[in-house]
Amino acid sequence: MDVERFDAIVIGSGQGGNPLAAAMAEHGWKTVVVERRFVGGTCVNVGCTPTKTMVASARVAYLARRAADFGVENRGVRVDMAAVRARKDAVVEKWRAGSYKRLTETKNLSLMEGEAAFVGSHEIEVTLNAGGTRRLTAERIFIDTGVRTAVPAIEGIDSVEYLNNETVMELGAIPEHLIVLGGGYIALEFAQMFRRFGSAVTVVQKGDRLAEHEDEDVSLEISQILREDGVEVVVSAETLRVERTSAGVRLTVKTMIGEWPVEGSHLLVAVGRVPNTEALGLERAGVEVDERGFVKVDEWLETTVGGVYGIGDVKGGPEFTHISYDDYRVLKANLLEGKKRSTKGRPVPYTMFMDPELGRIGMTEAEARATGKKIKVAKMPMAWVARAYESGETRGFMKAVVDAETDLILGAACLGVNGGEVATQIQIAMMGGVTASELRDGIWSHPTFAEALNNLFSKYEDEE
Numbered sequence: 001m002d003v004e005r006f007d008a009i010v011i012g013s014g015q016g017g018n019p020l021a022a023a024m025a026e027h028g029w030k031t032v033v034v035e036r037r038f039v040g041g042t043c044v045n046v047g048c049t050p051t052k053t054m055v056a057s058a059r060v061a062y063l064a065r066r067a068a069d070f071g072v073e074n075r076g077v078r079v080d081m082a083a084v085r086a087r088k089d090a091v092v093e094k095w096r097a098g099s100y101k102r103l104t105e106t107k108n109l110s111l112m113e114g115e116a117a118f119v120g121s122h123e124i125e126v127t128l129n130a131g132g133t134r135r136l137t138a139e140r141i142f143i144d145t146g147v148r149t150a151v152p153a154i155e156g157i158d159s160v161e162y163l164n165n166e167t168v169m170e171l172g173a174i175p176e177h178l179i180v181l182g183g184g185y186i187a188l189e190f191a192q193m194f195r196r197f198g199s200a201v202t203v204v205q206k207g208d209r210l211a212e213h214e215d216e217d218v219s220l221e222i223s224q225i226l227r228e229d230g231v232e233v234v235v236s237a238e239t240l241r242v243e244r245t246s247a248g249v250r251l252t253v254k255t256m257i258g259e260w261p262v263e264g265s266h267l268l269v270a271v272g273r274v275p276n277t278e279a280l281g282l283e284r285a286g287v288e289v290d291e292r293g294f295v296k297v298d299e300w301l302e303t304t305v306g307g308v309y310g311i312g313d314v315k316g317g318p319e320f321t322h323i324s325y326d327d328y329r330v331l332k333a334n335l336l337e338g339k340k341r342s343t344k345g346r347p348v349p350y351t352m353f354m355d356p357e358l359g360r361i362g363m364t365e366a367e368a369r370a371t372g373k374k375i376k377v378a379k380m381p382m383a384w385v386a387r388a389y390e391s392g393e394t395r396g397f398m399k400a401v402v403d404a405e406t407d408l409i410l411g412a413a414c415l416g417v418n419g420g421e422v423a424t425q426i427q428i429a430m431m432g433g434v435t436a437s438e439l440r441d442g443i444w445s446h447p448t449f450a451e452a453l454n455n456l457f458s459k460y461e462d463e464e
């Protein structure tokens with residue numbers, strides 16, 4: 001079979017791979033992106049873009065139901081799931097078309113639609129979606145194949161038609177009672193969204209609290225908010241069995257009080273993600289994976305094979321679009337600009353888009369305490385934020401951890417309306433070495449949510 005030669009091959013049209021491919025092509029390298037499904041990858045097609053579009057619909061339903069709180073008359077709210085989906089599809093299509101245009105219209109760049117597998121360290125075979133195969137070789141190959149829903153080994157799980165992050169967004173009607181297995185980002189964003197669309201929702205979380213990587217006070221506030229919204233939250237729940245019933249699905253869960261059934265019409269599985277590495281034939285290339293199948297890379301993103309790199313979620317670690325995008329910047333700097341940029345020590349901000357959202361940067365209080373540093377903790381309820389009060393949205397709190405010796409901010413959690421934006425402002429202060437006292441004394445326009453930073457840093461938890 002003829003082997004076609006490229007300067008660079010990108011496998012998977014993910015969040016880092018697409019801009020990297022374009023940059024390499026613009027640099028004059030003959031580059032190909034191989035994608036087996038949708039260009040734009042998870043984020044654009046079945047992740048960030050569609051979920052945040054649907055979260056926006058859910059928030060409108062929530063506010064519409066609260067119309068009277070604002071002195072506005074509203075004679076009933078009905079969610080039209082078909083219209084919600086159509087809106088979501090239109091937004092996704094717009095982003096996907098943008099990715100497609102860039103991949104197909106950039107000079108030196110081509111898109112090959114099919115599934116790639118290694119046949120040697122620098123050679124791959126593509127099984128084309130349209131039929132047939134092609135062999136490609138390049139000095140540099142980038143693996144950007146992402147992750148997918150992990151299915152837990154629970155008795156009977158395959159006997160029901162469980163939903164995942166993709167299929168739950170394609171439902172034709174609002175589920176009567178959605179059971180959500182898991183207590184992380186995907187579980188919580190969808191749980192609240194479907195509750196607002198009108199479903200009864202039960203979250204069944206194995207860990208002893210929701211969002212278990214956060215500080216305990218953050219987890220408890222999240223549970224409180226979801227419960228207020230009418231979501232049933234069950235924690236420390238081991239699911240022993242899943243069965244099909246005439247009404248849908250039954251889980252047998254074991255908690256402190258014993259074994260009991262949780263019944264619903266639909267089941268969403270959101271218990272973490274597994275890497276898309278099986279189809280890649282990595283063993284034929286000599287690319288090593290860890291015990292969970294994630295591609296092993298060094299701090300410059302190179303795998304165990306020289307010239308073969310891992311980008312984004314497939315290499316494990318924080319699974320966020322902005323991290324995959326930063327992987328692109330690291331590779332661009334090192335391969336095209338003669339620099340030596342590492343992934344070590346980079347900040348990992350993130351926002352969980354339940355409502356109100358949780359914006360996070362840097363260390364949690366627990367992580368900061370574990371360093372042994374002398375720290376101060378600033379915490380303030382959203383009810384003290386003038387703008388939040390005026391907007392009638394006072395749920396949540398802001399919290400920051402400060403180095404008691406240097407006054408530098410080590411981390412923050414902003415669980416409140418616009419929490420992601422306020423956490424980003426704190427991140428910018430951290431990047432610039434701006435101290436907590438400088439934020440306290442800064443002049444911020446009134447009444448913005450960010451103005452709360454004056455008050456947040458005015459008083460610490462252990463101060464009189």
Ligand SMILES: Cc1cc2nc3c(=O)[nH]c(=O)nc-3n(C[C@H](O)[C@H](O)[C@H](O)COP(=O)(O)OP(=O)(O)OC[C@H]3O[C@@H](n4cnc5c(N)ncnc54)[C@H](O)[C@@H]3O)c2cc1C
Nearest residue numbers: 012014015036041042043047116145146312313319320321
């Ligand atoms: C429901 C949901 C909501 C999310 N929300 C957010 C959010 O709000 N903010 C955020 O930062 N992150 C969010 N994420 C995470 C974010 O989507 C991912 O971190 C991001 O998409 C990772 O990009 P990536 O570069 O790893 O590749 P991906 O975007 O995962 O793309 C990988 C691509 O590789 C293709 N592929 C796989 N194997 C092969 C093969 N053998 N041959 C050819 N092609 C292949 C796949 O079809 C896919 O298109 C969310 C994820 C989910 C599931």
Ligand SMILES: NC(=O)c1ccc[n+]([C@@H]2O[C@H](COP(=O)([O-])OP(=O)(O)OC[C@H]3O[C@@H](n4cnc5c(N)ncnc54)[C@H](O)[C@@H]3O)[C@@H](O)[C@H]2O)c1
Nearest residue numbers: 152182183184185186187205206207270271272319351352
């Ligand atoms: N807003 C965002 O940035 C965003 C949104 C969605 C997803 N993501 C990314 O996608 C990743 C995956 O999200 P996720 O929610 O699937 O995973 P996750 O790792 O965030 O959470 C998984 C949860 O499932 C629980 N769990 C594990 N096994 C279980 C079982 N058998 N029964 C019940 N619960 C169980 C865990 O205790 C944990 O709370 C996230 O880590 C994040 O990086 C980001």
